[in-house]
Amino acid sequence: xxRPDSAQLSALYQEMILDHYRRPRNKGTLENADAxxxxxxxxxxxxxxxxxxxxxxSISNVRFSGRGCSISQASASMxxxxxxxxxxxxIDALKTRFRDLMLGNVSGADEDLGxxxxxxxxxxxxxxxxxxxxxxxxxxxxxxxxxV
Amino acid sequence: MPAxxxxxxxxxxxxxxxxxxxxxxxxxxxxxxxxxxxxxxQKPRVVLDALREFYETSNANPHRGAYSLSVHATELYHxxxxxxxxxxxxxxxxxxxxxxxxxxxxxxxxxxxxxxNVDAGDEIVVTALDHHANFVPWQVLAARKxxxxxxxxxxxxxxxxxxxxxxxxxxxxxxxxxxxxxxxVGTINPVAEIVRLVREKSDAILVxxxxxxxxxxxxxxxxxxxxxxxxxxxxxxxxxxxxxLIGKRxxxxxxxxxxxxxDMIEFVxxxxxxxxxxxHKFEAGTPNAANAVGLAAAVxxxxxxxxxxxxxxxxxxxxxxxxxxxxxxxxxxYGPPASERSGxxxxxxxxIHPHDLATILDGEGVCIRAxxxxxxxxxxxxxxxxxxxxxxxxxxDETDIDALVAGIIKxxxxxxxxxx
Numbered sequence: 001x002x003r004p005d006s007a008q009l010s011a012l013y014q015e016m017i018l019d020h021y022r023r024p025r026n027k028g029t030l031e032n033a034d035a036x037x038x039x040x041x042x043x044x045x046x047x048x049x050x051x052x053x054x055x056x057x058s059i060s061n062v063r064f065s066g067r068g069c070s071i072s073q074a075s076a077s078m079x080x081x082x083x084x085x086x087x088x089x090x091i092d093a094l095k096t097r098f099r100d101l102m103l104g105n106v107s108g109a110d111e112d113l114g115x116x117x118x119x120x121x122x123x124x125x126x127x128x129x130x131x132x133x134x135x136x137x138x139x140x141x142x143x144x145x146x147x148v
Numbered sequence: 149m150p151a152x153x154x155x156x157x158x159x160x161x162x163x164x165x166x167x168x169x170x171x172x173x174x175x176x177x178x179x180x181x182x183x184x185x186x187x188x189x190q191k192p193r194v195v196l197d198a199l200r201e202f203y204e205t206s207n208a209n210p211h212r213g214a215y216s217l218s219v220h221a222t223e224l225y226h227x228x229x230x231x232x233x234x235x236x237x238x239x240x241x242x243x244x245x246x247x248x249x250x251x252x253x254x255x256x257x258x259x260x261x262x263x264x265n266v267d268a269g270d271e272i273v274v275t276a277l278d279h280h281a282n283f284v285p286w287q288v289l290a291a292r293k294x295x296x297x298x299x300x301x302x303x304x305x306x307x308x309x310x311x312x313x314x315x316x317x318x319x320x321x322x323x324x325x326x327x328x329x330x331x332x333v334g335t336i337n338p339v340a341e342i343v344r345l346v347r348e349k350s351d352a353i354l355v356x357x358x359x360x361x362x363x364x365x366x367x368x369x370x371x372x373x374x375x376x377x378x379x380x381x382x383x384x385x386x387x388x389x390x391x392x393l394i395g396k397r398x399x400x401x402x403x404x405x406x407x408x409x410x411d412m413i414e415f416v417x418x419x420x421x422x423x424x425x426x427x428h429k430f431e432a433g434t435p436n437a438a439n440a441v442g443l444a445a446a447v448x449x450x451x452x453x454x455x456x457x458x459x460x461x462x463x464x465x466x467x468x469x470x471x472x473x474x475x476x477x478x479x480x481x482y483g484p485p486a487s488e489r490s491g492x493x494x495x496x497x498x499x500i501h502p503h504d505l506a507t508i509l510d511g512e513g514v515c516i517r518a519x520x521x522x523x524x525x526x527x528x529x530x531x532x533x534x535x536x537x538x539x540x541x542x543x544x545d546e547t548d549i550d551a552l553v554a555g556i557i558k559x560x561x562x563x564x565x566x567x568x
Contacts, residue, residue: 004511012507013562044503045520045533067533069501070563125507 004124011121012128013070020115021070026080030063037142038066041134046072050138052083054146059083059091064138069131071122076135078115088143095136102129164545165453165461171543172196179513181551186331186360186492186539187517188382191446195385198445202438210437211411211428225437228444229427235447236379237368238394242426245393245400246440250359251281253378253393254325256406256430257355258285261376262323264404268294270322273352275300275308276529277330277337280522282357286325295322302529305484306333310341317349324352328361328377332521332537333483334492336361343373353399359383363450363541364490365459369394381439385542386446390439393430400426407432450542458542462491465540469493469549476556482530491540494521497556500563502536508562509555516552 004012033051040047046068053061062083064076079098083091098116100106104123122132168174170192174182182190208218210225233241247253262285266272272286276299290297300313308326317324324346329336339356346352353375361367363384369377376399380391395403405412405423409432414422423429450458463486470486470493473479478498483489497505502518509516517537520527527533538552 003513004507006511009508009511009562013504018563043519045524045527046503047533069503071504128503128507131503 008121008124012125014118014121016115016118017070017074020074020077024064024073024077026063026077027065028063029065030061033063035142035146037138037145039134039138039141041068041072041130043130044069046131046134048072048076048134048138050076050135050142052139052142052146057089058085058087060085064135068134069128071119071128071131072134075116075119075132076138078119079135079139082114082116083139091139091143095140098136099133102132165457165542166192166449168543170194170449174543177513181512181514181548183538183540183544183548183552184515184517185363185383185541185544186537188388189363189385189541190543191387192385192449194449195387195442195445199387199438199442202441206441207438209434211435221437224441225435228437228440231444231447232392232440233394235451236362236377236392236394237366237370239370240397243395243397243400245395245427245430246435247378247391247393248389248436249380249382249391250357250378251380253376253391254282254355254357255285256393257376257378257395258289260403260406260430261353261399262286262289262293264402266290266293266295266322269320270295271298271316271318271320272296272323272325273298273300273313273316273321274325275313275327276302276525277306277308277332277335278325278327278523278525279331279357279359280524281359282325282327282355283525286323296320299525300326302526306330306482306526306530307335307484307488308337308342310338310345313342314345314349317346317352319350321346321350321352323355324350325355325357327357327359328367329364329490329492330483330523330526331360331492332523332526332535333494334360334489334539335483336488336490339372339374347373360490360492363458364455364462366455375399381443381446384443384446385449386443387439390436390443397426400430405432406430409433411435453542459490461542462540463487465544465546465549466491466493468546469538469540469552472549472553473556476553476560478560479556482535492537493539494535494537496532496535497560498564500559502534504563505536505556505559508559509552512551512555512558514548514551514555 030051034054035052038049048066062080171190208221210222230241233244272290303309355376356374358377358379362379377394382388412432466486482494506518519534
């Protein structure tokens with residue numbers, strides 16, 4: 001039976017993840033956001049709200065709200081840190097790299113992903129990948145709904 | 149209340165009722181602490197053997213062939229129905245329709261009885277305890293018919309609020325759907341009192357979700373006083389994909405078919421079709437005969453143990469688990485007192501999310517359910533996104549509780565203390 005060992009659990013619950021879970025960054029709401037979305041994970045009921053402001057083609061500010069497990073909340077917190085100042089093209093590339101990280105296709109040394117690299121251990125837990133991707137799915141939906 | 153009969157003292161050192169060696173998956177994994185039987189039970193070897201034996205010695209399409217092999221398969225399928233009817237206290241075994249499980253049984257009632265009998269302005273009552281399978285079909289039916297969908301609220305300890313229910317009922321109430329036992333928090337609902345209230349105040353039919361009662365204590369449909377009872381085989385040691393719906397003959401005979409096709413017809417004219425008799429009218433297509441045979445083997449196994457002993461065993465494990473988990477700082481247990489619950493223990497641990505808890509317990513070989521348990525209306529009322537749920541069955545013993553407790557303490561170490 002393939003069950004996780006303690007090294008894998010330590011890799012999953014790294015200090016960085018627990019820190020973002022306990023002290024989420026950019027949590028709250030944005031006034032006059034250009035794009036806004038609420039998303040639920042239908043499997044577990046976890047919720048996330050995401051609000052984004054743009055400056056031209058770049059994200060100028062982003063906030064998230066909601067509740068969920070340590071992985072979904074830390075992933076959202078780290079993602080918001082990374083997004084500020086990034087262009088849509090850059091975000092698209094990051095999204096792909098993060099998905100690859102979750103699929104175990106890239107090493108944890110991908111500098112561009114910043115603190116999100118600490119989530120590399122999630123790849124070993126297929127049941128938890130959806131938690132880590134929740135914020136990114138919300139972002140995708142927010143960008144698609146962006147007021148032009 | 150019949151529940152009193154099963155009240156037992158907490159027996160410390162409770163041993164499993166069934167040896168792990170009866171269950172191949174448990175025999176193969178000595179470190180596996182399976183505490184998710186409310187989701188699906190493990191299967192004893194006798195059930196797996198019965199499935200194999202059917203396919204190896206008796207496989208043919210029931211009700212079709214003139215040859216003896218098909219006659220034999222038909223007979224085995226029929227005997228399985230009779231066996232299940234006996235197990236669940238149904239004198240008229242033609243009134244037990246085989247389905248894929250509880251969900252299909254409830255959808256059958258909504259789709260057939262509901263379509264024929266519910267009109268605009270009628271009312272359908274469900275409870276806030278119900279599983280989505282006994283909530284959404286009625287919500288959809290009400291929307292389709294322009295009927296009013298009403299939800300019976302709960303007491304602060306997650307029991308059906310009978311005063312609330314009483315006020316909801318009136319002469320427009322057509323359906324009252326409720327669960328015998330809550331899958332999310334384990335509440336055993338007082339069927340007799342619900343039946344009395346509903347009969348007194350309305351002409352509604354009573355639909356009971358039995359997914360969490362049939363596996364755990366003696367059930368006698370004929371004495372429950374309800375109109376429909378749905379159950380799932382896979383939660384009671386049987387195979388996945390087989391279960392049943394029990395109804396009253398006069399009601400079932402008046403209902404239109406649920407699905408149409410082979411086996412359920414009497415005669416197909418060019419312009420119209422007449423229906424087969426019960427139970428075939430509701431069993432279109434090739435039946436899941438092998439799994440019906442496997443389910444009959446499962447209830448033989450349960451009867452060999454004795455259903456009174458099954459509930460007593462779960463009660464004693466529940467008392468131990470309740471006592472040990474309550475002693476852990478930060479644990480909150482949901483639902484009524486342990487003596488009024490079936491073998492389900494739903495809890496949260498401080499601000500540790502149940503998914504994180506379940507992942508860490510997995511590392512200890514402990515399988516629990518974490519999530520909303522397909523009961524989002526209930527989770528909203530508990531004001532939690534999810535709970536952790538441990539559930540017990542015949543193969544569990546106190547070592548499973550030891551592992552659960554150790555895992556919870558480990559989760560607290562990893563998740564609470566690491567960040568401080």
